[in-house]
Structure formats: structure tokens, C-alpha cells
Amino acid sequence: xxxxxxxxxxxxxxxxxxxxxxxxxxxxxxxxxxxxxxxxxxxxxxxxxxxxxxxxxxxxxxxxxxxxxxxxxxxxxxxxxxxxxxxxxxxxxxxxxxxxxxxxxxxxxxxxxxxxxxxxxxxxxxxxxxxxxxxxxxxxxxxxxxxxxxxxxxxxxxxxxxxxxxxxxxxxxxxxxxxxxxxxxxxxxxxxxxxxxxxxxxxxxxxxxxxxxxxxxxxxxxxxxxxxxxxxxxxxxxxxxxxxxxxxxxxxxxxxxxxxxxxxxxxxxxxxxxxxx
Numbered sequence: 338x339x340x341x342x343x344x345x346x347x348x349x350x351x352x353x354x355x356x357x358x359x360x361x362x363x364x365x366x367x368x369x370x371x372x373x374x375x376x377x378x379x380x381x382x383x384x385x386x387x388x389x390x391x392x393x394x395x396x397x398x399x400x401x402x403x404x405x406x407x408x409x410x411x412x413x414x415x416x417x418x419x420x421x422x423x424x425x426x427x428x429x430x431x432x433x434x435x436x437x438x439x440x441x442x443x444x445x446x447x448x449x450x451x452x453x454x455x456x457x458x459x460x461x462x463x464x465x466x467x468x469x470x471x472x473x474x475x476x477x478x479x480x481x482x483x484x485x486x487x488x489x490x491x492x493x494x495x496x497x498x499x500x501x502x503x504x505x506x507x508x509x510x511x512x513x514x515x516x517x518x519x520x521x522x523x524x525x526x527x528x529x530x531x532x533x534x535x536x537x538x539x540x541x542x543x544x545x546x547x548x549x550x551x552x553x554x555x556x557x558x559x560x561x562x563x564x565x566x567x568x569x570x571x572x573x574x575x576x577x578x579x580x581x582x583x584x585x586x587x588x589x590x591x592x593x594x595x596x597x598x599x600x601x602x603x604x605x606x607x608x609x610x611x612x613x614x
Contacts, residue, residue: 343600345613346372346578347538348456348491348522348559351398355564360575361402367579371409371604371613374399375456375491377563378417384427388416388438396450411608412451414442415479418458418493421468432471439479446488452608454483455491456522462495473508480512480519489518489607492535497521502533509534518607523561529553536603541581542573550589554598 346364349372351357364372376395392414399410416438421431428434445451457479459472476492483490492505502521509516516534524537526545529552538557539549549556558581561572582600586592604613 342370343596343614344369344371344579344582345557345600345604346541346560346562347520347557347604348373348375349562349575350375350377350564351395351402352377352564353394353398355566356569356575357398357564358401358405360562360564361406361408364575364579365406365408367576368582369408369576369579371411372578373411373413373453373491373559373608374402375413376415376417378420378423380420380423384424384434387424388441392442392445392451396445409613411453411612413453413455413489413491414445414451415439415454415457415491416442416475417456418460418472421471421475422460422464432475435471435475436478439475439482443482443486443488447486452612453489453491453518454479455489455520456493457490458493459495461493461523476505477508477512480509480514484513484515487515487518489520490514491520491522491538493522496525497528497531499531502528502531502535506534520557520607522559524556526552529556536607540573541577543581543584546581546584550585550595554595555603556599557603558599 376391379391382390399412402408402410416435421435424434425431442454509519520536520538522538524539526548528537538559539545541558541560558578560577562575563571565571585595
């Protein structure tokens with residue numbers, strides 16, 4: 338396989354009521370070959386069997402993409418951090434409710450139906466101390482649960498500082514988790530100045546790509562595409578990673594080394610070659 342035939346987006350969302358296959362085809366027609374499909378929360382669903390329903394919808398979308406396009410799909414399942422706030426008034430023990438979502442996601446991963454746990458973590462805005470404490474407890478549980486099974490974890494958190502990168506790294510070490518598969522979703526180029534064992538996944542804007550490549554050749558690119566018909570292109574359009582790949586090819590003499598790292602070596606180290614190629 339030629340390097341130009343390997344273009345991976347580490348973080349996309351699809352919805353049944355969104356563009357779904359149209360978005361996947363847009364990605365493919367622009368040169369994309371594989372993406373990581375991450376489940377979206379759907380708080381219109383009842384708490385009863387919530388995670389089973391959300392995960393099954395995501396797996397159904399992944400199968401539809403595989404069937405109707407040539408795109409390879411990795412799947413990431415897990416309780417979204419804001420589920421904690423939404424369901425606090427719906428269930429008796431919110432912490433146990435979230436942990437049950439982690440357990441079910443891990444079960445599906447071990448059965449080979451999905452590939453990673455996520456996006457889990459902490460709310461990305463200031464909240465009360467109890468919510469943060471419970472979020473950290475849930476994270477520790479998830480890391481311990483995944484540590485012996487070689488399961489990657491995609492983290493959704495606040496913007497991290499040097500101290501909070503260190504905190505999460507120490508949490509992973511304490512849990513015995515393989516930190517080579519702990520990924521900070523929505524990392525920023527400035528984060529590369531922080532010495533951390535976490536892998537970074539950067540939003541694929543032109544500015545972010547240029548700034549990140551000054552600092553590193555070792556990261557994922559992502560769109561965090563949300564697939565909302567009322568807000569087309571949210572967070573950034575589905576074809577953004579292939580377009581940034583073309584930019585890299587046209588503007589960087591060592592583009593082949595960059596492609597080898599961000600589109601092959603790092604994705605394979607986390608998701609496996611069979612999943613992506």
C-alpha cells in the first residue's frame with residue numbers, strides 16, 4: 338500500500354439522523370481511507386438500557402459505512418463525560434450507572450465488536466468538586482479495567498496543563514495501564530511543549546497542523562465531526578483530514594515520513610493493522 342493510500346481520522350461521530358453515509362463518502366472521495374467512529378450521547382433516550390442502545394446504534398452505523406463505502410472503521414464506545422450530569426436526576430446511583438456503561442463497552446470490545454473505550458474522562462468546563470472526584474474515580478476504574486486487556490482509551494477532558502497531563506499519566510501508571518494507548522482527544526499544538534506519556538490527537542485545522550508539525554511528528558489528526566444537519570461541518574468538516582494530508586504533501590519535503598508516522602505507525606500501534614488496512 339502506498340503512503341498516499343493511508344489517511345486516518347482519529348475521531349469522528351455519525352448520527353442516524355445526520356448525514357452519516359454522505360459524510361463517510363465525502364471523507365472517502367477526498368482521499369480518506371479509515372476513521373475512528375466514536376459514539377455520541379443521545380440524551381433523548383431513556384436511562385433504561387441506555388448504553389446498550391447507544392452502542393448498538395454506533396455499531397450499526399459502522400457496519401453501514403463498511404458495507405456502502407471502501408472506508409475502514411475502528412469503533413470507540415464509552416460513557417460520554419456529560420452523561421454524569423444529565424443522568425444524575427434520572428438514576429439512583431449515577432456513578433454505578435456510568436461504570437455499567439464502561440463494563441458494557443469493554444464487553445463489546447473483548448468480543449471484537451469495537452476497538453477502544455471512549456471518549457471518557459471529565460467535563461471540559463468548570464464544575465463542582467464532587468463531579469470531578471467521581472469522574473477521576475471512574476477514570477481509574479476504566480484504566481484498571483483496560484490494563485490487562487490491551488484496550489485503548491480515548492480521553493475527553495478539560496484543556497490540560499503540565500500538571501494535569503502529569504496527573505493523568507500517574508493515574509495510568511498506578512492502574513498498570515499501557516499508556517502507549519492513552520489518547521488525549523482535542524489536544525492543542527501547545528501541548529507538545531509538555532513532556533507527557535499521553536498520545537495527542539489534534540483537531541485538523543491548517544493552523545493546528547502547521548503548529549504541531551513544528552513540535553512533533555508523533556500525533557493523530559482528527560475532525561471531531563459531529564454530523565448535525567442543523568450545524569453542517571461541526572466541529573470541522575468530515576473531509577478535513579484528507580485535505581490536511583494534501584496540504585502536508587504539497588508543503589513539506591518530508592511528507593512521506595510525516596504520513597508514515599501520523600497515518601500508519603501511530604494508528605496501527607493503537608488500533609492494529611487489521612482494523613485500519
